Amino acid sequence: MKTHLIIKLKKIGITLTGVLLVLGCQYEDKDLQVAEFSKTAEIFIDTPIGMGTNFYFPYGPDANNPPGSKFTAWTVDQTVSYKGNASMRFDVPNSDDPEGNFAGAIFRVDGAGRDLSGYDALTFWAKASQGVSISEFGFGEDFYPNKYITTLTNVSLGTAWAKYIIPIPDASKLVNEKGMFRYSAGSQGTNNKGYTFWIDELKFEKLGTIGNPRPKIMGGVDVIQQTYIGAKIELSTKDIPLTDTFNMASGLNQTVLVAPSYFTFLSSNTNVATVNELGVVSVIGIGTATITASLNNVVAIGSLKIDAGAAFVNAPNPSLPQLNVNSIYSNFYSGVTGLNPGIFAGPNTSNISIQTFGNNQHLSYQSIDYVGIGWTGTVNVSNKTMIHLDIQLKNTAASDLRIELKDFGPDNIDNNYGAGNDSAGGYILSYQLVQDNWVSIDIPLNQFTLSTGGGGSGLFNLNNLGFVIFVSNNGASFLVDNIYFY
Numbered sequence: 001m002k003t004h005l006i007i008k009l010k011k012i013g014i015t016l017t018g019v020l021l022v023l024g025c026q027y028e029d030k031d032l033q034v035a036e037f038s039k040t041a042e043i044f045i046d047t048p049i050g051m052g053t054n055f056y057f058p059y060g061p062d063a064n065n066p067p068g069s070k071f072t073a074w075t076v077d078q079t080v081s082y083k084g085n086a087s088m089r090f091d092v093p094n095s096d097d098p099e100g101n102f103a104g105a106i107f108r109v110d111g112a113g114r115d116l117s118g119y120d121a122l123t124f125w126a127k128a129s130q131g132v133s134i135s136e137f138g139f140g141e142d143f144y145p146n147k148y149i150t151t152l153t154n155v156s157l158g159t160a161w162a163k164y165i166i167p168i169p170d171a172s173k174l175v176n177e178k179g180m181f182r183y184s185a186g187s188q189g190t191n192n193k194g195y196t197f198w199i200d201e202l203k204f205e206k207l208g209t210i211g212n213p214r215p216k217i218m219g220g221v222d223v224i225q226q227t228y229i230g231a232k233i234e235l236s237t238k239d240i241p242l243t244d245t246f247n248m249a250s251g252l253n254q255t256v257l258v259a260p261s262y263f264t265f266l267s268s269n270t271n272v273a274t275v276n277e278l279g280v281v282s283v284i285g286i287g288t289a290t291i292t293a294s295l296n297n298v299v300a301i302g303s304l305k306i307d308a309g310a311a312f313v314n315a316p317n318p319s320l321p322q323l324n325v326n327s328i329y330s331n332f333y334s335g336v337t338g339l340n341p342g343i344f345a346g347p348n349t350s351n352i353s354i355q356t357f358g359n360n361q362h363l364s365y366q367s368i369d370y371v372g373i374g375w376t377g378t379v380n381v382s383n384k385t386m387i388h389l390d391i392q393l394k395n396t397a398a399s400d401l402r403i404e405l406k407d408f409g410p411d412n413i414d415n416n417y418g419a420g421n422d423s424a425g426g427y428i429l430s431y432q433l434v435q436d437n438w439v440s441i442d443i444p445l446n447q448f449t450l451s452t453g454g455g456g457s458g459l460f461n462l463n464n465l466g467f468v469i470f471v472s473n474n475g476a477s478f479l480v481d482n483i484y485f486y
Contacts, residue, residue: 037115043107043180044202046084047076050109070100080198082125082161087200092132092185095192106141107181113142116174119204122150122166122181128157128197134185138166140259142179149179151257157197167210167246167254169262170296209249215258215295216243217279218302219350225304225366226394226477227283228312232356235279235291235304236260239342240350242279244295263293263300273306283308314360315390315438315481326381327484328373328468331360335484336375343374343467355479362481366394370453370471373483378408378464381445384485388442393433394477401430401476403443404452404469407461414466416455424456425449426471433478445485 042049070093077089092103122139138151152166168174181202187193219240227233236242242263245255260279267273267281269289275281281291281304288307293300318325318332327335341363342352351366365371381387389403406424408414415422425448432441448459453471468483470476 037112037176039115039118041116041119041204042202043204044088044199046081046086048107050114068100069102069104070097071105072099073103074105077198082127082198082200084200087198088202089196089198090183090185091196092187092194094194095187097194102184102186104136104184105182106143106179108142109178109180113176113178114174114180116168116177116204117171119171119206120168120210121205121207122168122203123163123205123207124199124202125161125163126157126197126199127159127161129195130159130190132157132185132195132197133189134183134197136182136184137164138182138256140174140177140179141182142177146179147259147261148173148177149182149257149259150262151182152254153257161200165207165210165248165254167213167244167248167256168204169213169215169244169256169258172296173262207249210246210254212247213296213298214245215263215293215298215300216245216302217263217291217293217300218304220301221350222303223305223350223366224307225353225364226307226309227355227364228309228357229283229285230312230357231281231283231308233281233283233304233306233353235265235275235281235293237353239340239352258295263295265291265293267291272308281306286310309436312357313438314358315362315392315479316440318388318482318484320484320486325484325486326379326384328375328379329363329483330481332482333484336377336379338376340374341371343372345371360481362479364479365470366477367475368470368472368477369475370469372406373468373470374466378412378466379485380463381465381485382462384445384462386442386444387483387485388440389483390438390440390481391429391433392438392479393435394479395475396435400428400471400473401433401478402426402428402450402471404454404456404467404471405445405448405459405465406452406454406456406467406469407459408464408466409461410463412464421461422456423459423461424452424454424467424469425459426452426456438479438481 073091075089076086078086081087090103095101134155136151136153137155140149217235241257243255244258245253248254261277265275267289272285272287272289273281273283275291286308291304322333325333327333348368348371353364354361355364404426409421427443427448451457
């Protein structure tokens with residue numbers, strides 16, 4: 001880490017800035033002091049505030065992915081403002097806009113960052129051309145290293161100006177912050193049609209009215225997870241992020257998503273499991289360890305109890321050529337995009353994780369009643385005859401563990417067995433499973449004939465497969481890898 005110093009040379013009246021601290025050296029000069037970064041609070045007041053401040057747009061589509069952010073979506077509007085003479089205007093594009101299908105960017109200070117330790121919130125005024133929900137507003141993203149990202153999600157904007165407040169989880173961390181603002185907005189909630197929103201008076205403030213923080217890990221639940229030596233477990237995931245909830249002056253609660261680096265993590269047994277600043281747990285020994293956390297000296301709700309066994313062995317490597325396979329989940333094949341291992345899971349959501357061992361990932365399900373694996377779009381497997389999966393049972397409660405496949409029918413829409421002629425069928429896995437051992441299972445697609453709990457009476461479409469589903473009537477725990485059709 002670079003530490004900037006100011007050394008004052010009194011006798012010749014010269015001030016040197018930006019001097020690097022050399023470790024191991026001692027200085028006796030009493031005038032030596034740590035440089036202070038700018039405490040400028042304002043980000044946009046009629047114009048962007050601060051030299052070297054720029055927007056950066058994450059885009060770069062390829063043949064297999066939709067366009068990214070439309071980098072012309074942001075402008076300065078000289079005719080609309082909450083206060084003063086201008087505002088920031090964001091034109092969210094239609095979903096089929098060839099220049100980009102959403103609006104998203106970060107507002108980053110180049111060079112030295114800002115000292116935000118004296119503030120407790122990022123605030124701004126905003127309105128939209130129609131009632132909309134914006135996916136994300138926040139701060140702390142600077143592309144490297146993104147240590148202190150804080151995000152407010154699903155923000156409702158109306159057509160009248162209103163003030164929005166994003167609490168800072170621990171301002172003492174932000175003494176040299178470059179990520180001033182971030183946003184992501186799409187047209188999913190507006191029938192894929194674009195709209196406009198405006199932001200004005202964007203700045204950090206010390207409100208003094210934000211209180212009672214309640215940080216959470218593991219969704220605020222005390223989770224027990226069976227695992228093994230060599231496993232790595234992320235405490236912050238897309239489905240179960242780290243959060244902090246505050247009481248606001250309005251009397252309402254405000255919850256923000258919080259980067260792991262805000263937290264202080266603790267393992268009750270470092271001979272079994274350690275956890276780093278990024279919230280990644282490394283399992284290094286046999287036994288149990290409980291991972292807890294605190295944020296700004298407040299104990300977080302929720303914990304992860306590790307129950308670790310002997311060293312783990314990954315599932316067998318697939319051997320079929322990529323051209324012969326439609327992959328749903330595997331490190332060895334390219335396949336679907338936007339995979340969600342718990343697209344519907346009900347009370348099981350906190351029991352789902354992606355685990356890593358030896359540079360290979362697998363899905364972990366603990367005490368599952370039902371869970372669906374989903375992805376972007378659908379998969380045509382009409383030219384395939386089999387589905388393969390590797391599965392390892394982790395408990396004895398596995399009677400009637402089933403796998404189900406659901407097809408969205410000719411209209412390619414999930415109609416829940418309505419007019420679209422969706423189909424779904426099930427197959428019993430239980431009798432093939434062996435506890436604590438990988439079992440490779442290959443199932444003919446014409447064997448998915450059992451009726452499903454969701455209302456399917458048998459799989460007869462294969463053109464638009466949308467879900468792979470697991471169902472257990474008594475809380476099976478299991479690992480899954482290499483799900484593919486061939």
